Amino acid sequence: MAVFWKAMAGGLLLTLSLTLLGWGVEGQGNRQGKKEVSGGATVYLGQDRDIWRPMMYTTVNLSEIRSIKSSFQLRTFDPEGAIFYGDTKNGQDWFVLSLMDGIPLMQISREDILVSVAGGPKLNDGKWHTLEVSHQEKFVVLEVDGSNRLEVGMQSKQTQEILVGELRLAVGGILIDKEKMIVQFQPQMDGCVREGSWLNLSIPWEADVEELWPCYQNIQPGSYFAGTGFAIFNTSVFPIEADHVVKTELWGDFSKMDGTILSIKAPGQEIIFALVANNNTKEVTLTFGEEKLSMNDTFKRLVITFETDKLQVFQDEDESKTTKLSIAGSHPGYLTPWRGGRLAFGGLLGKGEDDVGSQFLTGCLEKIQVQGKDVDLDLAVKHMSISSHSCPA
Template structure:
């Protein structure tokens, strides 16, 4: 809870974590010269002698944002990413109905329904991708000048499909390295010729651990306990190494650029499923730091096992972790 006015600037936090995938009721009240925060009916934080009562001092204009802030994050007392990924319902601002909402994004393009239950991870619904500039990722070069290698670790859950999990590509060109699902197989490809294939386990699996490594001599794919490897050509390795160290390409998650209207469509479709963890050269990727992320992607929320599709509830609104709408308040379940 942050307060900034003519009297004081203060930021306070406390209490238990509420990013547990469950619904919580949050209430913020300005009573006299105190601001009170209640969680699930219990008083959690109280700040006294910091403000005047809002309703006792009419404003010509008041702006209310939900799911983000209307000021730059750098202007906060403690700078932080304020974009929320989660669901809100049963909104009530200043004891007023929601009929006065203006400038909201709740009915706009990319609006999502809410899952009955969620857990941690990034959900790709099969219609969007995220990309990272290679210049912002670790080079993989060591201080003792050992030979360069690339390591990608992914924990994922998905049903059999044709979809791109990950790809390394120069600009809008075909990928140099790709990792994708081909029905019941995981397929890794380097260049035009080197291809590794490993079958998905039979039956339901909550999450599969995958490790893809490329060094100067071979391409290796670890899928659970199974390991496959293939010798690679020097030219294939050098093309990947040069691109990565130049920082001029991009790393794609969940699909490839131009899918649907370019020849890249032949490389695969958008991935549908959950990426629970993505590490590249040892760095955990955060989708909030992506150069681009489709609004279709849930950055920090994956559906529960019973929720393979979107299941909306009257009055629920999904906030995708990329911005704010401008109306009311409510409860919030969100891993962030």
């Protein structure tokens, strides 16, 4: 997937082209020992890597550019993330396409001009959308599904120049300091692109990853845990309300989960709370200190409320199916771990302060809420094997 832009006579000519870049059936090594990838196949943008580092990139001589239009298809439930980056003059002039709140966002820097524009329909509905980027006179035009358009026009008063040299392209990240952008965003993108056509070029792209991750044929909203890692938050980011209650809600098919769903550790103490699914026994076990509650795993929603003197568990929507755990004298209060502790989704926190975990979860949490607000795992310290916004359906 590529966006191309360069300057030509008459002011700024932004020649952009976004493409679906897909892996071939198998990545091939090049002379530098890096994997080469080709356009046209389906590729997952959430590949394991540093969150700002592009998943793939290429460099092309400007003299080889013949096309000023490209198209690709994008599918995601993720409201935010980097899609494409391009630059000339080794990063002095650059272009970034991303999503923000599910809406396309273009940011462009050239000479004395820095501009950003966002608009169009929300694209994070889990459906395939066709995007086409082209240059039309002094405008860069992003077209979505053949009709919705986002346009940005730029014209510099500086003397025009004929660009020579190289154009750098990158997918899923950027090659400049993120502080140079007008609008800051989270770069991780849990999404897929396919059926790309870019610049009519056949040069290969390079990727630093060792393993190429596939895209699932069908997806649903949620957070998918592959059994290899977990997501950690400081509990201080979840404020305790005036009524001294912390409410945690989890949605999903608990009968298809296996491993630690949730664990909490107070500062300097052992694990004080754990919620674990066992696919062999078909039970979900909740442990708080020495107290333990085992439940049949047939429910689809679990609500856990932490209060000063008790902990309550609700299954599905039926509050009659409620079990209260009373506090034991040797325990700290039920709200103690929520004051400066650690909370992990998808794994059991370690005993030390390094938070090395175990008993990782395999399965899909369709929705996670704390204090009535959706939890975005992209804001956590997490293992890259976790798909924050989609699960295989």
